[in-house]
Amino acid sequence: MWAAVKARLRRREAAKPEPVPPSESQQPEAPSTANLPASVPRAVEVRPRAVPSTPASRESDASLFTDGMLGRRLTEGTVDEVLDDLEIALLQSDVAVPVIGRLRRDLRRELAGRKLRFGVDAEEAIRTSLERSVRAILARPPIHLAEAIRAHASRPYVILFVGVNGTGKTTSIAKLAGWLRREGLSCVIAAGDTFRAGAIEQLLVHGERLGVRVVRQQEGSDPAAVAFDAVAHAKAKKVDVVLIDTAGRQHTNENLIEEAKKIRRVVAPALTLFVGDALSGNDVLEQAKLFDTAIGIDGLILTKLDADVKGGAALSATYVTKKPILFVGVGQGYGDFAVFDPDWMVHRLFAEGTGG
Ligand SMILES: Nc1nc2c(ncn2[C@@H]2O[C@H](COP(=O)(O)OP(=O)(O)OP(=O)(O)O)[C@@H](O)[C@H]2O)c(=O)[nH]1
Ligand SMILES: [Mg+2]
Known part of the structure; x- marks a missing residue:
């Protein structure tokens, strides 16, 4: 994200028209001192008055980088003009409009009225302010899953996974099963995707590799019944966690949404997690919002x-849904999974020399 913003800032500077020198006719003529009486001091330097602001000079005033800005206070207008320009870079980095609104408010508050001192890089001032704002958005009160499971009143702790097709629900469940084991917690997986051909087999392969039990029924059976079985099994065997896989569904698919609601009614999960694919950009937050509503x-x-490479989807999804990101997937292997760390994300978003 920062790389795109920085490129935009630099392009803005490069495209900035040269300040227009006041034309001869605009220059107030220096009064002639030749005929003044000798008592009037001759050494008085007469400066031309400030040139009225033309569009070109306003443009150069709006530059944060010119020497002319150093030592001057940034006006809200100046900051706004720069932000208008940055908006394009932010949108291209999958930062959603409401997030840009928040960044705008934060930047205006921090930068407007501030004096840029000599040696203080304006680009750095923008970066620092943006970074602070992004960090605040990402630092939503987290859910510490292992702690939440241990603190939960009853066994098992049930987690339902929802999301559209192919976002990585099943893979994330497998990764999470491995993560839970490393945390010393046992789990079973409910093969609740009875809809897609091959979905149950996909889970069985993961279960075998990970040594985790997969509770299943026939393809086409009721996912709520599978979930119920898995919970009953976990209760009987004192398993800590049940992970319920579901079929990928578009939020517009009423039947599948009803099916997910039925699973919720039947097993009352302690946690429902939306799995979103960062590559789907702004779609991910629309999906998350609609799943949250439905x-x-x-x-x-x-x-x-x-x-x-853009990075903005994570920022947008958590800001718009007001829900924390618990985990991130960073590859196809079981180990390519980590507890979400806002600092790590900020570092990625503001990485130099990458798409970040
Ligand atoms: N590069 C990368 N690929 C991932 C990640 N997570 C999942 N995938 C891949 O995304 C593809 C879809 O993953 P699934 O777990 O089957 O997705 P799903 O949401 O269960 O899909 P449906 O069951 O069809 O709705 C697979 O090829 C996964 O290997 C990730 O973090 N990084
Ligand atoms: Mg799946």
Whole structure:
């Protein structure tokens, strides 16, 4: 994200027209001192009055980088003009409009009225301010999953996974099963995607590799019944966690949405996680919002961040849904999964010399 913003700032500077020198006719003529009486001091330097602001000179005034700005206070107008320009770079980095609104307010508050001192790089001032603002957005009160599971009143702790097709729900469940084991917690997986051909087999392969039990029924059976079985099994065997896979569904698919609601009614999950694919850009936050409205979500898992050079989707999804990101997927391997760390994300977004 920062790389795009920086490129934009630099392009802005490069495109900035040269300040227009006041034309001869605009220069107030210096009064002639030749005929004045000798008592009047001759050494008085007569400066031309300030040139009225033309569009070109306003443009150069709006530059944060010219020497002319040093030592002067930035006006809200100046900051706004720069922000108008940055908006394009932010939108291209998948930063959603409401997030840009928030960044704008934060930057205006921090930069307007501020004096740029000699040696203080304006680009750095923008970067610092943006970074602070992004960090504040990402630092939503987190859900510490292992702690939440241990603190939960009853066993098992049930987690339902929802999201559109192919975002990485099943892969994330497998990764999370491995993560839970490393945390010393046991789990079973409910093969709740009874809709897509091959979905149950896909989970069985993961289960075998990870040594995790997969509770399943026939293809086409009721996912709520599968979830119910898995919970009953976990209760009987004192398993800590049940992870419920579901079929990928478009939020517009009424039947599948009803199915997810039914799973919720039947097993009352402690946590419903929306799995979003960072590569789908702004779509991910629209999906997250609609799933939240239709089913209710508690948090997010963002996948495919390894392939996402823009980075704004994570920022947008958590800002718009007001739900924390719990985990991120950064590859296809079981180990390519991590607890979401806002500092890590900020570092990625503001990385120099990458798409970040
Ligand atoms: N690069 C990358 N690929 C991922 C990541 N997570 C999942 N994938 C890949 O995305 C593809 C889809 O993953 P699935 O887990 O099957 O997605 P799903 O949401 O269960 O898909 P449906 O069941 O069809 O709705 C697979 O090829 C995964 O390997 C990730 O973090 N990074
Ligand atoms: Mg799946």
